[in-house]
Amino acid sequence: QKEVEQNSGPLSVPEGAIASLNCTYSDRGSQSFFWYRQYSGKSPELIMSIYSNGDKEDGRFTAQLNKASQYVSLLIRDSQPSDSATYLCAVTGNQFYFGTGTSLTVIP
Amino acid sequence: KAGVTQTPRYLIKTRGQQVTLSCSPISGHRSVSWYQQTPGQGLQFLFEYFSETQRNKGNFPGRFSGRQFSNSRSEMNVSTLELGDSALYLCASSLSGQTSGNTIYFGEGSWLTVV
Numbered sequence: 001q002k003e004v005e006q007n008s009g010p011l012s013v014p015e016g017a018i019a020s021l022n023c024t025y026s027d028r029g030s031q032s033f034f035w036y037r038q039y040s041g042k043s044p045e046l047i048m049s050i051y052s053n054g055d056k057e058d059g060r061f062t063a064q065l066n067k068a069s070q071y072v073s074l075l076i077r078d079s080q081p082s083d084s085a086t087y088l089c090a091v092t093g094n095q096f097y098f099g100t101g102t103s104l105t106v107i108p
Numbered sequence: 109k110a111g112v113t114q115t116p117r118y119l120i121k122t123r124g125q126q127v128t129l130s131c132s133p134i135s136g137h138r139s140v141s142w143y144q145q146t147p148g149q150g151l152q153f154l155f156e157y158f159s160e161t162q163r164n165k166g167n168f169p170g171r172f173s174g175r176q177f178s179n180s181r182s183e184m185n186v187s188t189l190e191l192g193d194s195a196l197y198l199c200a201s202s203l204s205g206q207t208s209g210n211t212i213y214f215g216e217g218s219w220l221t222v223v
Contacts, residue, residue, distance in 0.1 A: 032209035043198055043214040044151075051209070088151065095164050095206045096141070100150035 003027060004091050006099035014107050019076040021102050023089030026070070033065055034090040035074045037083075038101065044088055047074070079106045110135065112201050112215035120221045126187040129218045133180050133201030137213075139163075140182040141206060142174060143198040145217075151198070157182055158205045189222045196220075 005024045013019045021035075032051055036044035050056045050063040050072070062075040072091070076083055086101040113132040121127050133140050142154040153166035157176035174184040180201075186193055196219055200212040 034211065036214075043196075043217045046211055046213065049211055092206060092209050095153055095156065095166075096200075096212055097153075098151040 002099075003093070003097035004089055004099040006087075006089050006102050008100055009103040010105055011102055012105045012107055013079050015079060015081060017079050017106075019079045019083065019104055019106070021074040021076075021087050021089075021104065023072045023074075023091075023099055024070055025072070025089075025091040025097070027091065027093045027097075028067075028070065030067075030070075030091045030093055032092040033063070033072045034092075034096075035061075035063060035072075036088040036090060036098075038086045038088060040085075047087075076104075079104075081106045081108050112199055112213055114197075114199050114215035114218050116218060117216065118219045118221075120223060121189050122223055123189055123191060125189050126185060127189060127220060128183055128185045129197055129199075129220075131182045131184075131199030131201075131215060133182070133199075134213060137201040137203050138180055139202045139205035139210075139212075140176055140180065141200045141202070141212060142182070142184050143200065144168075145196040145198055146194075154184065156206055163205060163207075186220075191222050194220060194222045 035047045038044040048063045064073045088101045089099040139158045141156040144152045156164045176182045199215045202210040202212040
């Protein structure tokens with residue numbers, strides 16, 4: 001069983017819609033959770049971190065954490081074509097564990 | 109504040125050769141981690157260094173090695189290159205290391221092609 005699981009996609013949404021990205025993790029002791037965005041040919045860049053159960057909002061992005069269900073999600077509101085990228089979920093244990101990423105395409 | 113700097117950005121090597129990649133972390137960061145990224149495998153953890161000591165290691169053969177200097181700069185070396193080593197090698201820095209929960213910040217990566 002992988003430490004972090006993500007649907008690989010691809011996920012396609014129309015411009016202006018809400019994109020929902022999901023991630024599950026196996027280690028109940030995990031304390032820190034991150035979402036990174038990676039454009040094709042580029043390195044991952046941090047979007048958000050979340051440490052407590054509940055929602056955390058930053059602009060058009062909302063991260064949701066449910067430790068009881070071992071579930072992390074990222075919502076992107078008013079999706080833009082520039083949001084088209086691969087989104088990586090990361091969870092910390094004794095190291096950073098990354099999911100394989102979900103490819104998102106926002107269709108103009 | 110300067111970000112994570114990796115050199116070289118692109119390189120082509122022949123099977124059997126060896127390669128050294130360099131990484132300068134964000135100023136003040138003491139932890140440097142290395143990752144290999146390939147289309148089929150995603151981000152694979154190689155190792156983490158903190159204050160010149162290897163703190164953690166992933167499941168890679170001994171051909172992959174690294175070190176960290178007193179100024180926190182790090183190098184990774186791959187000996188006896190194989191075609192399967194062709195990948196994007198990413199360096200990431202953090203303030204206190206991966207176990208602390210600190211955010212890690214990535215450099216632009218070094219694209220290695222083995223022919």
